[in-house]
Amino acid sequence: MDDTRCSTSSENTIELPEILTPKATRSAQRPTKCLICGGVAAGFHYDVPSCNGCKAYFRRYIISDRNLKCKNKQDCFDLTIREKPIKCRPCRYKKCLDxxxxxxxxxxDDKQADAGNFKKVTKRIKDQEENEEKEESGQSKQLVIQKIESMHEKIQKITDMLTYLESKLEQFQLSAYNPNWVDIQGIEYLLRSANRISLADRYGPMPGWPLSNDEYTSLPPSVIPVVRKGPPPYSPDKKHWLYFNLITNIEYAKTFMFFHKLNSRDQFILTKYVTLACLNLHVSYASVARKFDCRIQPDGLKQPVRDEDHYSNSVMSIIPLIRYEVQATEYVLLKAICLCNPAVPDLSEHAVVLLAKERQVFAEALFDHCLRNRTNGPSHFSDLIGIIDVLERQQRMQKDLHLLHIAPLVAKAPKEFKIQVIEDIMDS
Structure with missing residues (x-):
């Protein structure tokens, strides 16, 4: 016989005490002792092992109107203090109930059911059952309330953490930290190094921001002319925003605990796939929050100009944010959902399971927020999740545009013109 199966041999059978034995088991066993008088039991009568005499006595007394009282100490049938009970009818009846x-x-029949003792005892039992049901119902409601409150507290902690993280990202973008792209040797270099977001405190804010329009006149209006001439000369007080925003969103991913549970290969694959989508959502929401319908960078730079190649795909993620009037809490949760993408190709099974679990946490938090704060909660949640499809289409278009127009030019340009972080992200 298979060792994993339960044994049914007699040597492994555990005998439960008679009073603790389940009713279905007790009914299949013949009781030996009457629980009222201690005599020989004839069977289970009215759910209790008892002799025929006690069975008959209980029936006679309960369908009567008798109200007898014990002349002793009401312990005549207490077999813990005497071997045989004293012949006392009220104590025998009381022991039956006990x-x-x-x-x-x-x-x-109807007449017997109208007897005083029967009505009194059955009413007491029914009242007790009703009280127990009310108590259980109250406990259940209390547990539900506690669970809802606990869930709300958990969701609040998540949204508070994400909101705080966004404030640190904004501080990082506005900081004077502005590394030359020659110093950042691609995604792997960023993933191996310590998180840079805290550098904002060390460097402080960038002086003179936001820049005036005159200060942008030397900057090319679109990416393609930049590549043809090489990237704009590095300036410590002006940032190459595609490059810096990619760094910002890679550092954003590195703040999550689950990210560090991924192996280096999965981190690299996930970063290449989701960073541009997170960047688009990040920049688009920041622009909409500042009442713009086009991209605007932290220093005040509007990008891009309204040219055919770039404008339409750059505002793809702005339009739904305006249409659905996306709130700050919805934005931070949606961005976290976008980061935790288990559908990224070539991820390990461990990564897929981990990301799916994390995405579910943020999705539940977003759904709860929509239910609490939107009159059309479920449909609004669906609209927000649909923005992720827009982000993925947008990044696909941007990567195709880069590979078609920019990558060939980068390949011919001198090495110092190549921004490796951008090439790593776009080459996927």
Whole structure:
């Protein structure tokens, strides 16, 4: 016989005490002792092992109007202080009730059911059952309330953490930290190094921001002319925003605990796939929050100009944010959902399971927020999740545009013109 199966041999059978044995098991066993008088039991009567005499006595007394009282200490049938009970009718009846004889198990006619003792005991039982049901119902409601409150507290902690993280990202973008792209040797270099967001405190804010329009005149209006001439000369007080925003969103991913549970290969694959989508959402929401319908960078630079190649795909993620009036909490949760993408190709099974679990947490938080704060909660949640499809289409268009127009030019340009972080992200 298979060792994993339960054994049914007699040597492994555990005998439960008679009073603790389940009713279905007790009914299949013949009781030996009457729980009322201590005599020989004839079977289970009214749910209790008892002799025929005690069975008959209980029936006679309960369908009567008798109200007898004990002339002793009301312990005549207490077998813990005497071997044999004293012949006392009220104590015998009381003992029947104490050991659990069930009056509702009696078959009675209308006249017998109207007897004083039967009505009194059955009412007491029904009242007790109702009280227990109310108590259980109250406990259940309390547990539900506690669970809802606990869930709300958990969701609040998540949204508070994400909101705080966004404030640190904004501070990072506005900081004077502005590394030359020659110093950042691609995604792997960023993933191996310490998180840079805290550098904002060390460097402080960039002086003189936002820049005036005159200060942008030397900057090319679109990416393609930049590549043809090489990237704009590095300036410590002006940032190459595609490059810097990619760094910002890679550092954003590195702040999550689950990200560090991924192996280096999965981190690299996930970063290449989701960073541009997170960047688009990040920049688009920041622009909409500042009442713009086009991209605007932290220093005040509007990008891009309204040219055919770039404008339409750059505002793809702005339009739904305006249409659905996306709130700050919805934005931070949606961005976290976008980061935790288990559908990224070539991820390990471990990564897929981990990302799916994390995405579910943020999705539940977003759904709860929509239910609490939107009159059309479920449909609004669906609209927000649909923005992720827009982000993925947008990044696909941007990567195709880069590979078609820019990558060939980068390949011919001198090495110092190549921004490796951009090439790593776009080459996927």
């Amino acid at each position: 050991v659990g004889m069930n009056p509702l198990a009696l078959e009675v």
